Amino acid sequence: MKTPKRSLRLAGAVIATATALSLGAVAAPAQAAPAHGAQPTAHAIDRAHPIPFTAANVTQNADGSFTVSWSSDADLRGVTVYAGTSQWKIDERHAVAHGQGTDSVTVTGLGQADRWWFRLQPSRGEGLTLADRSLHLAGAPNFRDAGGYRTSDGSWVRMGVVYRSGDISKLTADDLAKLQRLGIHTIYDLRTDSERSASPDQVPAGATDVQENVLGNLGGLSSMPSSPAAAVAMMQQAEVGMVDLPSAQSSYQTVVKGIENPWNLGVLYHCTAGKDRTGWASAVLLTALGVPQQTVDADYLASNDYNAGMIQATLSHLPAAYQAVYKPLLVVDQSYLDAGLNEVNAKYGSFDAYLHQGLGLSDADLHWLKAELLVG
Numbered sequence: 151m152k153t154p155k156r157s158l159r160l161a162g163a164v165i166a167t168a169t170a171l172s173l174g175a176v177a178a179p180a181q182a183a184p185a186h187g188a189q190p191t192a193h194a195i196d197r198a199h200p201i202p203f204t205a206a207n208v209t210q211n212a213d214g215s216f217t218v219s220w221s222s223d224a225d226l227r228g229v230t231v232y233a234g235t236s237q238w239k240i241d242e243r244h245a246v247a248h249g250q251g252t253d254s255v256t257v258t259g260l261g262q263a264d265r266w267w268f269r270l271q272p273s274r275g276e277g278l279t280l281a282d283r284s285l286h287l288a289g290a291p292n293f294r295d296a297g298g299y300r301t302s303d304g305s306w307v308r309m310g311v312v313y314r315s316g317d318i319s320k321l322t323a324d325d326l327a328k329l330q331r332l333g334i335h336t337i338y339d340l341r342t343d344s345e346r347s348a349s350p351d352q353v354p355a356g357a358t359d360v361q362e363n364v365l366g367n368l369g370g371l372s373s374m375p376s377s378p379a380a381a382v383a384m385m386q387q388a389e390v391g392m393v394d395l396p397s398a399q400s401s402y403q404t405v406v407k408g409i410e411n412p413w414n415l416g417v418l419y420h421c422t423a424g425k426d427r428t429g430w431a432s433a434v435l436l437t438a439l440g441v442p443q444q445t446v447d448a449d450y451l452a453s454n455d456y457n458a459g460m461i462q463a464t465l466s467h468l469p470a471a472y473q474a475v476y477k478p479l480l481v482v483d484q485s486y487l488d489a490g491l492n493e494v495n496a497k498y499g500s501f502d503a504y505l506h507q508g509l510g511l512s513d514a515d516l517h518w519l520k521a522e523l524l525v526g
């Protein structure tokens with residue numbers, strides 16, 4: 151199938167990135183940092199009374215209100231909700247809502263802030279502080295917090311310290327000022343040299359921009375997929391490349407070790423659409439932290455929601471006959487992530503072995519990663 155050149159140009163960088171990813175998979179050969187330790191949190195963790203919530207989420211609504219929901223299998227008399235403009239400055243003198251052990255509340259009238267945070271204080275056990283995962287940036291729709299998830303053993307991944315995104319070359323001045331105020335100062339750019347040159351990162355003042363080229367030095371793709379099935383296969387093979395490419399292994403090792411360093415917290419990693427290279431980075435991070443596979447899957451697939459506007463806009467510029475062929479390049483699918491996970495199992499036997507042998511992470515690396523990012 152030959153695609154009109156004009157349509158390909160209109161489809162833009164997203165398709166180009168997806169095809170470059172697939173090439174990578176096909177071409178792959180079969181001041182001093184302080185001592186490690188748990189980072190300060192808004193509330194000291196009482197190990198005898200862990201966080202009793204089994205799920206919790208914050209969503210900012212179009213009208214400026216917030217929906218805060220949670221569930222618990224503990225016998226709680228109730229949950230009190232507090233709010234603040236920083237996770238370190240929650241106003242616990244004035245509750246903004248009250249609920250049951252499992253409940254959902256809507257909070258209104260909070261006013262403007264870079265980011266509103268909510269403290270869920272149960273009647274028994276340790277509280278939990280969360281925010282809406284999206285940062286609602288004008289120039290990067292898939293810019294979101296990498297944390298806020300529960301692990302299999304009942305801990306929670308801290309929010310406000312590690313972020314993931316797609317292209318950040320179109321961040322507005324307001325976006326950049328917001329990121330600076332939120333403390334983002336270390337950025338890992340997972341794109342190729344050509345992507346980086348075509349769309350240079352816009353970074354907050356004072357931030358360090360580190361290039362970690364997941365795909366390495368690869369050339370251009372000779373042809374586009376000719377059918378939806380071929381496009382799906384291309385993206386599945388791309389995910390295999392995330393596991394096998396030496397450049398990918400080196401890049402993901404650097405990102406994880408960077409996050410492990412407490413001086414680096416305030417980290418962003420990103421690619422172009424924030425779904426493939428970035429998606430695998432989050433899958434690696436969350437799995438290493440002990441987040442259940444079902445949650446890892448949901449985080450991976452959430453890019454379809456955050457990128458929905460971009461996906462629709464891109465497809466709308468293509469002739470109807472080509473939309474079905476190119477849509478698999480623009481979205482994420484469970485089969486893509488499964489292809490990477492299957493490659494991990496086939497090549498290493500387990501994800502833990504992949505972390506150690508493929509990414510070169512030590513037991514100490516993984517221990518300190520958990521110490522920096524887990525609460526409860």
